[in-house]
Amino acid sequence: MSRTLLEQWRDIAYDESADRGQLQRFWGSYFQIEKEIYEQLLKDPDEEVKGTVKELAEKYGQEVMTMVGFLDGINESLKEENPIETMDEDTRVSLAFDKEKLYKNMVAAKADWLYELPQWKEIYSEEELKRMYKEQKESTTIRREKKIGRNDPCPCGSGKKYKKCCGK
Numbered sequence: 733m734s735r736t737l738l739e740q741w742r743d744i745a746y747d748e749s750a751d752r753g754q755l756q757r758f759w760g761s762y763f764q765i766e767k768e769i770y771e772q773l774l775k776d777p778d779e780e781v782k783g784t785v786k787e788l789a790e791k792y793g794q795e796v797m798t799m800v801g802f803l804d805g806i807n808e809s810l811k812e813e814n815p816i817e818t819m820d821e822d823t824r825v826s827l828a829f830d831k832e833k834l835y836k837n838m839v840a841a842k843a844d845w846l847y848e849l850p851q852w853k854e855i856y857s858e859e860e861l862k863r864m865y866k867e868q869k870e871s872t873t874i875r876r877e878k879k880i881g882r883n884d885p886c887p888c889g890s891g892k893k894y895k896k897c898c899g900k
């Protein structure tokens with residue numbers, strides 16, 4: 733059975749046998765392409781870009797495999813996810829994205845080259861961008877309650893020290 737486009741993309745992008753320099757060059761080049769596509773998409777964020785995988789690759793001047801990588805990356809930010817697991821060159825896909833979800837996913841991925849694109853300032857105010865950034869960061873922050881010390885007042889309200897009450 734032949735491998736799906738997504739499997740082929742992942743074989744290339746996450747090739748454990750490739751040397752580090754090769755992978756760094758690959759990702760550096762990919763991130764630049766990704767940035768250029770996002771710059772175009774964010775110019776008119778409400779336009780739904782649709783077409784086959786091959787048509788979108790041609791529209792953005794990319795190879796099909798690169799477009800597959802882009803579709804894999806944006807999929808969770810779309811209003812309706814594409815069938816990336818099973819798609820081929822002729823599968824019709826949509827790039828209609830949820831703006832807030834896309835921004836927050838870029839922050840979560842620590843992709844500063846994407847969430848700091850100037851096009852975001854045309855879509856959201858500085859305050860909105862800061863709010864969404866903060867919301868995303870806080871959503872992944874684990875907070876632990878302050879531990880009760882032995883000599884602290886007992887939280888049950890008895891007035892006794894914790895060690896003499898509920899801490900026994």
